[in-house]
Amino acid sequence: MVFVALILFILSLVLLIYSITLLMGKDGTLFSLFTEKENELKKSHKLAIYITTIVLLISSLVWFLNII
Numbered sequence: 001m002v003f004v005a006l007i008l009f010i011l012s013l014v015l016l017i018y019s020i021t022l023l024m025g026k027d028g029t030l031f032s033l034f035t036e037k038e039n040e041l042k043k044s045h046k047l048a049i050y051i052t053t054i055v056l057l058i059s060s061l062v063w064f065l066n067i068i
Contacts, residue, residue, distance in 0.1 A: 005060060008064075012053060019050040
C-alpha cells in the first residue's frame, strides 16, 4: 500500500507541474511542447485541471501519511 500511495503522490506532483505550466500560458518555456488542443483550452478548463490536481495531491499526501 505504501508503494501505491507513493506512486500516486509522485504522479500528482507531475500533474501539478503540468497544470501550473498550462496556467502560465505562453510565458512558460514548456508551453511550446503542448498540442494545439491544449493551447486552446479556456481559462476555466485550465483552472479546473489545476484544482483537480491540487485535490489529488492533498488526498494522496494524506493517504500516504496515514499509511506511514
